[in-house]
Amino acid sequence: MTQITVEQVREAGVVGAGGAGFPTYVKLSAKADTVLINAAECEPLLHKDKEVLRDYADTVLEGLAQAMRLVGASRGIIGIKGKYHDVIDLLRPRLPQEVEIVPLPDAYPSGDEFILVYEATGRVIPPGGIPLHVGAVVINVETAKNVAEAAAHPVTEKYLTIAGAVAEPVTLRVPIGVTLEDCVAVAGGATVPNPQYLVGGVMMGYLEDNHHALVDKTTGGVIVLPEDHVVVRRRRQVWSQIARIGRSACDQCSYCTELCPRWLLGHPIEPHRAMRSLGFNLVGEANFIGTTFCCECNLCSLYSCPEDLDPKNVCTQNKRRLAAEKRRWENPPFVPERAERHLKNRRAPTARLMRKLGLTVFNNKGPLVDRPIVASRVGIKLKQHVGAPCQPVVRVGDVVRRGQVLAVPPEVNGKPALGVPIHASIDGRVTAIDETAVWIAGE
Structure with a gap:
């Protein structure tokens, strides 16, 4: 096995393949005793991580081994839902002695890294902390695959599930920079008029009205829904509606x-108290500042509340305000034993969540299929990760090859800012460069 370096991971443009896209080289520059592969993928209807793990098991395991070596870990864990017996059976004979599989419950949000770390290790990450604070590094399946391949080629492709109201739910491998509409077309197209695209999942994803929006390194899936679907209607609510209805209807x-x-892990967030901020001035109160620790999983709004109110958006509004004011809770209270007492008995079963959200009418599968998109034009976003947007190193008219560097992080005080390079995903010519992307027309 060729030893991958942290610098190679950075130069290959590897970031977290879901969520905010944190640059992976930073995680692998730390020291930890455990590396976890997050294969839980608890968002309803998404199957990308499971499918990549099934088809590229050896490569993912190599990525895990490389990550363990880089951070000095003696233990590797793959967290995957226990119901995926076929994938688990495929993996077990391939596991080295220091790697184990932890079967996870079919519940939401088992893929949240705080929950995953607890389920897999019994350690509780403190409020405002990260897995490294309890000796762990977490990367997802696709990220592990990209780490294993970092010396061979940079990240130019993305795996994502297309599901919901489409002719054939699938998981695809596509060039970074194609449009969401291109991907939906490969799944046979939408089966409803005026389809709505939820990017990233029905719980933590966002509604994207621009169907020509670009796939980037963090795009994990597109859920297509009818325009009158309850999840779409909830996403369409504006803050004035959320606040007015919550103020009048929340009965605490x-x-x-x-x-x-997060509360079940002992963190000081209490969404029902945050709801009081709609009717009372709680600025400076502990139950207001506790919203800083909201993970935005949306469970409170889309599952827990019997009146279909929106505590999540109340929490995030307060959270954003606190961040803008640079206010934080120093030494917040922390009750980690709460997890042992309550978490197991208060999980949200995925099947029940899907029934509540009206998702059981859709085919809940997404096999990985080899249907390459022939991209005549791509737009490579300059910002695809946490950190500063990249600065182009190519010019309009340049001929570029797949894998060629298009832009790099800017320098701050003589050092590269947090970020990774971005690369061409197809052969072609640079036709335009704007504030958001480098555009390439295929040859």
């Missing part, structure tokens, strides 16, 4: 708190 039942994954 506290279900949102009792089922909150």
